[in-house]
Amino acid sequence: MKCTTIKQAIDRYGAIDFASKHWPMEYYWIKTFNVDSTKFPHWRVLDSNLPVQHISVNLDLVEPLTAALQAISDNNLGHLLHTFDGCFNIRMVRGTVSSPSAHSYGLALDINASENPLGAISGGLYNEPLFVKCFTDQGFDWGGHFHHRKDPQHFSYAWE
Numbered sequence: 001m002k003c004t005t006i007k008q009a010i011d012r013y014g015a016i017d018f019a020s021k022h023w024p025m026e027y028y029w030i031k032t033f034n035v036d037s038t039k040f041p042h043w044r045v046l047d048s049n050l051p052v053q054h055i056s057v058n059l060d061l062v063e064p065l066t067a068a069l070q071a072i073s074d075n076n077l078g079h080l081l082h083t084f085d086g087c088f089n090i091r092m093v094r095g096t097v098s099s100p101s102a103h104s105y106g107l108a109l110d111i112n113a114s115e116n117p118l119g120a121i122s123g124g125l126y127n128e129p130l131f132v133k134c135f136t137d138q139g140f141d142w143g144g145h146f147h148h149r150k151d152p153q154h155f156s157y158a159w160e
Contacts, residue, residue, distance in 0.1 A: 043081040058106035064138040071134035085113035102158035116152035
């Protein structure tokens with residue numbers, strides 16, 4: 001289920017105490033997603049030489065993420081996955097003090113951050129519309145389409 005508002009997320013997943021970064025329902029909703037390194041041998045953890053093998057994601061993200069990654073593989077775009085730069089991280093949207101990030105519920109994914117920095121309006125994934133479409137066809141919102149501050153590394157399956 002895709003939550004289009006923070007209220008829907010709280011109703012579905014429970015409230016997070018952002019002061020203590022405590023989410024009582026975390027152990028129910030956050031699951032380990034295993035990445036098939038044979039399909040995506042280039043995908044690496046930021047600042048590491050180790051391929052990503054596991055990602056902590058919201059249970060509701062597993063199906064659309066699997067489908068998006070399969071579409072990337074089917075379209076021979078796996079070579080475009082250079083780094084995995086985060087998914088589950090309890091925090092506010094950068095630059096705000098009261099807007100929970102979809103990352104807080106494990107409903108957002110950052111990819112190739114150094115090539116697609118926050119605020120970028122060209123280059124990187126802007127040059128790879130088919131890659132982006134593999135995610136948007138599965139219901140993800142792409143940060144490169146945001147109306148205010150662009151965030152082309154960001155793929156969200158939530159209210160952002």
